[in-house]
Amino acid sequence: MFHLSITEEEGRTIIVSITGRLSLETIESVMKESKPVFEINRPFMIIVNLAGVTFMDSAGALTLLRLEDEARKRSVPLFITEMSEKAKDIMQLIDRRALALTPLNPQERHIGFFAQIGEHSINFLKDMQQVITFGGILVAEIISSIRHPRTVRWADTINYMKKVGVDGLPILGLISFLLGLIMAFMSSLQLKQFGANIYVASLVGLAMVRELGPIMTAVLVAGRSGSAFAAEIGTMKVNEEVDALITMGFNPIQFLAIPKVFAAMFVVPLLTLFSDLFAIFGGLLVGVIGLDITIYTYLKQTASSFGAFDIITGSIKSVVFAVLISGIGCHRGFEVSSGTEAVGNAATSAVVSSLFLIIVTDSTFAIILNYIR
Amino acid sequence: MHETDQFLTTPQTPVIKVESLTVRYGENTILDNVSLEVFKGEILVIAGGSGCGKSTLLKQIIGLEKPLAGKIWIDGVDITEAEDEQFEEIRKKMGVLFQSSALFGSMTLSENIILPLMTFTDLPPETIALIMKMKLGMVGLAGYENHFPDELSGGMKKRAGIARAIAMDPQILFLDEPSASLDPVTAAGLDHLILNINHGMGTTMMIVTHELQSIFNVAQRIILLDKSQKGIIAEGSPLELKEHSTDPRVRNFFNRKAA
Numbered sequence: 001m002f003h004l005s006i007t008e009e010e011g012r013t014i015i016v017s018i019t020g021r022l023s024l025e026t027i028e029s030v031m032k033e034s035k036p037v038f039e040i041n042r043p044f045m046i047i048v049n050l051a052g053v054t055f056m057d058s059a060g061a062l063t064l065l066r067l068e069d070e071a072r073k074r075s076v077p078l079f080i081t082e083m084s085e086k087a088k089d090i091m092q093l094i095d096r097r098a099l100a101l102t103p104l105n106p107q108e109r110h111i112g113f114f115a116q117i118g119e120h121s122i123n124f125l126k127d128m129q130q131v132i133t134f135g136g137i138l139v140a141e142i143i144s145s146i147r148h149p150r151t152v153r154w155a156d157t158i159n160y161m162k163k164v165g166v167d168g169l170p171i172l173g174l175i176s177f178l179l180g181l182i183m184a185f186m187s188s189l190q191l192k193q194f195g196a197n198i199y200v201a202s203l204v205g206l207a208m209v210r211e212l213g214p215i216m217t218a219v220l221v222a223g224r225s226g227s228a229f230a231a232e233i234g235t236m237k238v239n240e241e242v243d244a245l246i247t248m249g250f251n252p253i254q255f256l257a258i259p260k261v262f263a264a265m266f267v268v269p270l271l272t273l274f275s276d277l278f279a280i281f282g283g284l285l286v287g288v289i290g291l292d293i294t295i296y297t298y299l300k301q302t303a304s305s306f307g308a309f310d311i312i313t314g315s316i317k318s319v320v321f322a323v324l325i326s327g328i329g330c331h332r333g334f335e336v337s338s339g340t341e342a343v344g345n346a347a348t349s350a351v352v353s354s355l356f357l358i359i360v361t362d363s364t365f366a367i368i369l370n371y372i373r
Numbered sequence: 374m375h376e377t378d379q380f381l382t383t384p385q386t387p388v389i390k391v392e393s394l395t396v397r398y399g400e401n402t403i404l405d406n407v408s409l410e411v412f413k414g415e416i417l418v419i420a421g422g423s424g425c426g427k428s429t430l431l432k433q434i435i436g437l438e439k440p441l442a443g444k445i446w447i448d449g450v451d452i453t454e455a456e457d458e459q460f461e462e463i464r465k466k467m468g469v470l471f472q473s474s475a476l477f478g479s480m481t482l483s484e485n486i487i488l489p490l491m492t493f494t495d496l497p498p499e500t501i502a503l504i505m506k507m508k509l510g511m512v513g514l515a516g517y518e519n520h521f522p523d524e525l526s527g528g529m530k531k532r533a534g535i536a537r538a539i540a541m542d543p544q545i546l547f548l549d550e551p552s553a554s555l556d557p558v559t560a561a562g563l564d565h566l567i568l569n570i571n572h573g574m575g576t577t578m579m580i581v582t583h584e585l586q587s588i589f590n591v592a593q594r595i596i597l598l599d600k601s602q603k604g605i606i607a608e609g610s611p612l613e614l615k616e617h618s619t620d621p622r623v624r625n626f627f628n629r630k631a632a
Binding site: 023024025027028031057058060062066086089090092093095097098099101102103104105106293338339340341 | 397424479494495496497500503504506508509510511515516517518519520522523524539541542570572573574575600
C-alpha cells in the first residue's frame with residue numbers, strides 16, 4: 001500500500017521518500033517506519049519527499065504533521081517537498097492549534113468513595129423533597145378535580161383505563177393464576193404431612209386477598225403502566241409539548257397527570273380483585289386435582305378464611321398504590337429536561353421508585369391494620 | 374510531482390448511479406422510475422418542495438430502505454443486490470449527516486467521533502484521539518470534545534454531526550437538510566464548511582435541501598424533484614435552471630412561488 005525509504009546524503013541530510021497511499025490504513029505504519037529517522041544522531045535536516053504518494057486523506061495529512069512535531073521536538077528542521085496541490089488543500093483543512101487545545105469542558109473529575117455516598121445522599125434527599133412536593137400538588141389537583149369533575153378529561157381517562165386495566169388483565173391473570181398454583185402446590189407438600197390439606201385453600205385465599213393480590217397487581221402496573229406514563233410525559237417534555245401546554249394556559253398536571261391517576265385509581269382495585277380470583281382458581285386446581293378436595297369444599301374454606309374487611313382494606317391499599325404508581329410515573333416524566341437517554345432513565349426511575357414506595361406503604365398498612373383488627 | 378490517484382480518475386466517473394428507481398409505500402408511489410448519476414468530487418443537490426421524495430431518495434441510496442424496483446450502484450457495487458458483507462464495505466466509504474444530526478446523546482462529542490474509528494480500525498487510542506481532535510478542529514469545534522450534544526447549539530450540533538460523518542475520511546458524504554432550522558449566518562458558515570471539505574478532501578457530496586441560499590452557495594449541479602411527477606423535473610446548475618428554465622414548476626421553486 002505504501003513504501004518508505006530513508007537515505008542519508010552528504011552533510012547529514014536525511015531524505016524520507018514516501019510512495020503509495022498515505023491514509024487512515026497506513027498512518028501507524030508510516031509513523032513506525034519513520035522512527036529510525038529520529039534516532040539518527042543530530043541530523044542537519046530531514047526532507048520528506050511525497051513525489052510517489054498516490055493517495056492522501058486527512059489522516060495522511062495528520063501523519064505529516066506528526067512527523068513535523070517529532071522533528072521539532074528534536075530541534076531538527078523538517079521540510080516536506082513535492083506535495084501536490086490537492087494534498088496542500090487537505091493540509092490547509094487541518095487546524096494545528098486544535099490538535100493541542102485543552103478541552104473547554106474538563107472530563108468528569110474523580111470523586112472519592114465517601115464523597116460519592118454524600119453526593120448520592122444529598123441527591124436522594126432532594127429527590128424525596130421533590131416527590132413530596134409533587135405529591136402535594138397532585139393531591140390538591142385530585143381534590144380539585146373531584147370537586148369540579150367537568151375539568152377532568154374523561155375521554156383520556158377512559159383510554160388510560162383501557163390501557164392500564166383491560167390490556168394488563170391477560171398477563172396479570174396468568175401470573176396470578178400461576179402464583180396461586182405454586183403457593184398451593186408448595187404449601188400442600190407440608191400440610192399433607194399433618195392431614196391439613198384443606199388449609200391450602202385458606203392459605204392461598206388469605207395471602208392473596210390481604211397481601212399478595214394488591215402487591216402483585218401494583219408491581220405489574222408499575223412495570224407496565226408507571227414506566228409508560230414516565231416515558232410518554234418525558235417524550236412530551238423533550239418535544240416541548242409540555243411547554244406548549246403551559247403557554248396555551250393549561251395546567252400540565254391537570255391535563256396530563258390527572259387522567260392517568262384517575263384511570264389507575266379506578267382500575268387497579270378491579271385488577272386486584274381479578275388477581276385474587278385467578279390465584280384462588282390456581283390453588284383450586286391443585287386442591288381438586290392433587291389433594292382430592294371437592295370444588296365446593298375448597299371454595300367454602302376459601303370464603304371462610306377472609307372477610308369483607310380484608311377485601312375492603314385490600315382495595316383501599318390498591319387505590320393508594322395506584323396513586324403512588326401513576327403519580328411517581330408522571331413526576332419522573334415531568335423531571336425529564338432533554339435527551340432521549342433521560343426518557344429511558346425516567347421510565348426506569350419510575351419503576352424503581354414505585355416499587356420502593358409500594359413496599360414502604362404496604363409495611364405501613366400492615367402495621368396500622370394489625371392494630372385495627 | 375504526480376497527482377494523487379484520488380484525482381487521476383476523470384471527473385465524469387459516476388460514484389453513485391441510480392437507475393429506474395421506484396419507491397412505493399403501500400398504494401402511495403413516492404418515486405417513479407428515477408435515474409441519476411453523481412460524479413466523483415462533485416456536490417450534487419437534490420431539491421424540491423415538501424413531500425417530493427428527497428429524503429426517501431436519500432434513504433434508498435444510503436441503504437436504509439429497499440426499493441420496489443430499480444438499481445443503485447455505489448462505487449460500482451449494486452447495493453440492491455449486494456451481500457451484507459459487501460454492503461458493509463460500501464458503508465465504510467460513506468458518511469451521513471442526518472437532519473437532526475443524530476448524535477448519540479449519552480456520549481460526548483469525542484466518543485461520538487471515535488466510535489467508528491474504534492470499531493473499524495486498529496489504530497492506537499492516542500492516534501484516534503489525535504484524529505478526533507483534528508476532525509473537531511476541521512469543523513470549528515476545537516476544544517469541545519468533552520461536551521455532550523445537549524450542550525451545543527443547533528449549528529454546532531450540525532458541525533459535530535459532520536465531524537462524525539467524516540471521521541473515517543469517507544469518499545462520499547450525504548447530507549440531509551444540513552442548514553434546516555438554522556439562522557442565515559450559521560447556515561452560511563455551514564455551507565462554507567461543506568465547500569471546504571469538498572475542496573480539501575475531494576469528497577463527493579450529495580445534499581438534500583430546499584434552502585435556496587444554500588443551493589446557490591454549494592451546489593455544482595442540482596436535481597429538482599416534483600411531488601406530482603414523482604420524479605425528476607429538472608437538472609443542471611442552479612443559475613442555469615433559475616435563469617433559463619421554461620418549466621413553471623422550476624420557476625416557481627426558484628422564485629419561491631406557490632404552485
